[in-house]
Amino acid sequence: MIKIEIVDDLIEPFLSHDGRLEQGSELMFNGRVRSMENDQKIIALEYEQYEGMAESELKMIAQEVSQKYPITDLFCKHRIGTVKVGETSLHVVIWSKHRKEGLDSMTFFLGELKKRVPIWKWAILQNGTKIPSDCTHS
């Protein structure tokens, strides 16, 4: 199953539970906002999305992942709006039978997300100035 959500408030993690008897691997990734941007201290990042397209691209990538790797479920939440330093901006959980496909599919999913999903960051500096973030790490 694929579940994609774009949220504008604190991310509530997907539940980890013991009822999954066939999946030996539950892999979780949390992307968090760092305190430094280009050697400047920031107080938050503001995430901007292309509404409609960001969610549909995420779904498309998740479907590609499920076709390419034998995973059971991929759940993803991406936050938009203001995300303070230390808070989670991206939360992904992938369940699979074995760890290898979990790890490989997570790497692929995150890599494609960073290439294709129309979401951008604006850095909010300590003096309140908002500038486009330079961060485009793959």
Next chain:
Amino acid sequence: MIKIKLKCFSQVKYAMGQDEMVIEMKIGSTTSDLERIVRQRSEGKLEHIDLSIAINKKYVKDEVALNDGDEVALIPPVQGG
């Protein structure tokens, strides 16, 4: 003439100073024509920035003819995550 709704994000918004604008173009104009207009209007602020193109919220790879009423985004490098 055709009217194109241009959506601006990140560096494109920064360069154009607007979230959205309507651009009138000749019938038969293409995505390359639109990109040229936007780069000219940005007065160099989009120099060295690669732009992908989405028409009606779907990426297009090659040069495509635009239609009246299309919503087009010139997408600077994305930064999700």
